[in-house]
Amino acid sequence: MKTLLRVGTSSRTRGSHSRELADFFQQKWLGANPGNEIVLRDLIKDPIPHIGEATIAGYYTPKDEHDETLKSATALSDQLIDELRSADALLISTPMYNFSVPSALKAYIDQIVRIGHTFGFDQEKGFYGLVEGKRAFVVTAIGAVYAGTLAELNFLEPYLKTLLGFLGITEIEVVSLEGTTTDTSALVRSKQAAMEKIETLLANGA
Template sequence: MSSILLVTSSPRGAASHSTRVATELAQKLQAKTPGAKIVTHDLANNPLPHIDADYATGIYTPVESRSVRQQNVVGVSDSVVDELLAADAVVIATGMINFNISSTLKAWIDHIARAGRTFSYGAEGPKGLVTGKKVYLVIASGGVYSSGPAAVFDHATPYLKAALGFLGMTDVEVVRVEGVAMGPEAEAKAISSALEYTSDLALAA
């Protein structure tokens, strides 16, 4: 059975444009593949703990020697890594917050970046171990960052592409929902354009 991992991170709940567009994209991908299931991880309502000393030491401590706290925090990381590895496609949604991704999504990245599980180092340098997956990034922003003078302030898209690429996920499509703070007409147009693009992506999947 095919699996689609949907990772949302907006704190805006039902008002979130990134969550709406990403959810509809995941549903369109599901409809394209009969029997596919969607596994949703809502990082706003169920945030992962930010990595701390117990995590940083626990991932390098043998399982039998970990403290209870280390077992718990590494177990959280193991769980989200397992979700990622089991997925055939990944849909990630975030609003652009202060020119970058949400802190909850950054915590998810920190938990899935695991030496020996999602990447490794060898004689030829780092190697991503999470391969063969299609990734869709849905990024919402109040302004327009895909081009023009504000493009230099978009640190979300290049960061996500770099972090995911390091882990082996290089087949990445970006869906922008931008300019939503530039008036009702611009907001409606941004959402409509994004949803239309997701339909094209689903057809091509």
């Protein structure tokens, strides 16, 4: 049995293109892998708090030296990291907000990117990821069209690829739906293309 951790980040719980594509992905993934399991981490229905001063102190204090304050300030981070590590694959569905990730996703990222847990550092190797053996799928919904001349304004996709790579996840597939707020008939075609890409990815084994 395999587990897919599905992280949803659109503030829209209705009419969201990224959620619609993630629903499609989930349905196809379960179809291709009967008996497998989805763990849903919805960052809008169940928002993740920003890290605080004690959380940061906890990140940089060895666990066996944690007092009650540091234990409690890092408990959510522990839980989210366990959830990520236990999953066989990761699906992040996200809109572009202001050229990058929504703040709800950034708050989640700040809880899971943690030295000694999801990445390490030593003088010889520099930084290295500790989340290995996992595939990640990123589904994005973007109002305008950036592919082509505006590509350098798209900080969402390169940011998520860099971040996942930093954690040790090197097999990353991105399905990007662009132009969600522009031409309606073009959107129908690009959504169809995005769904076909998802089907192809899953047909090749996810």
